[in-house]
Amino acid sequence: MLANIIDGKKISADIKDEVKNETAKLKEKGIEPCLAVILVGNDAASQVYVRNKKKACEYTGIKSLSYELDEDIKEDELIKLIDELNNRDDVNGILVQLPLPKHIDEQKILLKIKPSKDVDGFHPYNTGLLSIGKAVLKPCTPAGIIELINRSNIEISGKNAVVIGRSNIVGKPVSMLLLSENATVTVCHSKTKDINKTIKNADIVVAAVGIPYFVKEDMVKDGAVVIDVGINRLENGHLAGDVDFENVSKKASYITPVPGGVGPMTIAMLMKNCLLAAKAQNGGGDI
Numbered sequence: 423m424l425a426n427i428i429d430g431k432k433i434s435a436d437i438k439d440e441v442k443n444e445t446a447k448l449k450e451k452g453i454e455p456c457l458a459v460i461l462v463g464n465d466a467a468s469q470v471y472v473r474n475k476k477k478a479c480e481y482t483g484i485k486s487l488s489y490e491l492d493e494d495i496k497e498d499e500l501i502k503l504i505d506e507l508n509n510r511d512d513v514n515g516i517l518v519q520l521p522l523p524k525h526i527d528e529q530k531i532l533l534k535i536k537p538s539k540d541v542d543g544f545h546p547y548n549t550g551l552l553s554i555g556k557a558v559l560k561p562c563t564p565a566g567i568i569e570l571i572n573r574s575n576i577e578i579s580g581k582n583a584v585v586i587g588r589s590n591i592v593g594k595p596v597s598m599l600l601l602s603e604n605a606t607v608t609v610c611h612s613k614t615k616d617i618n619k620t621i622k623n624a625d626i627v628v629a630a631v632g633i634p635y636f637v638k639e640d641m642v643k644d645g646a647v648v649i650d651v652g653i654n655r656l657e658n659g660h661l662a663g664d665v666d667f668e669n670v671s672k673k674a675s676y677i678t679p680v681p682g683g684v685g686p687m688t689i690a691m692l693m694k695n696c697l698l699a700a701k702a703q704n705g706g707g708d709i
């Protein structure tokens with residue numbers, strides 16, 4: 423049996439179109455959603471991510487403000503800018519592109535972003551809401567994974583879901599979201615014993631390990647749903663996921679490719695968060 427391929431390009435494009443339509447409706451009411459993106463320094467990968475975020479804003483009709491700051495900017499100055507943006511009524515979302523230079527304390531900066539404008543969903547207030555199943559601004563990659571599964575009409579409720587990886591940006595939040603969707607969730611990590619046995623029991627496997635081809639055909643059960651979050655650059659320059667796609671796809675019922683699976687969902691969900699933040703700040707719901 424060959425697995426159905428979950429098309430992240432198509433699903434993310436659908437979500438961006440939905441955001442575009444809703445943004446147009448908000449604008450008719452005089453509300454223009456606006457995202458402020460702060461980039462510190464000259465990291466090449468971060469520059470690409472920021473450019474793609476701006477492009478997605480243009481596509482969806484969300485206004486974007488861009489702040490490109492010197493590598494050696496002082497922590498206080500960055501905090502001053504965040505405070506200004508926190509206080510501006512016309513700015514709905516604030517995103518500080520990570521990683522930050524070493525002399526700046528990332529956690530301290532993330533704490534300064536007003537939770538209602540935290541469109542990355544990384545502020546502890548929002549991660550707290552996530553853990554009690556009440557988050558509005560959910561971390562983008564994990565929320566995108568849930569959309570991929572739901573929009574493929576795959577039932578999550580009652581399923582055994584195994585998440586490989588426990589990072590604060592993927593593993594932990596996606597575990598919380600799967601739990602909210604009524605899966606029975608097991609989280610594996612670098613210290614987990616007998617990981618193969620645990621994965622073999624999974625109806626849904628989410629691989630967020632950062633090791634190319636970590637999940638092999640003999641580790642998954644027949645018919646499992648396999649979501650590959652990994653983006654690993656190989657020595658030959660090619661991209662590889664955390665799943666051995668070629669062989670696992672012969673056994674899984676559904677699988678996400680790399681690229682074209684989880685990857686494009688992150689920015690789509692960022693756009694959705696900007697829209698949700700703009701609505702909530704204009705009386706359209708609580709955050």
Ligand code: NAD
Binds near residue numbers: 563613651
């Ligand atoms: P991370 O390095 O912060 O976390 C990796 C996790 O894997 C850790 O919790 C660790 O305990 C676990 N782990 C490491 N070795 C293991 C082993 N041998 N067995 C079991 N678990 C092990 O990584 P991350 O930030 O969570 O990212 C994971 C992958 O997802 C990376 O490839 C990253 O590039 C990718 N990623 C993709 C997106 C996207 O698609 N937009 C977003 C974020 C991360």
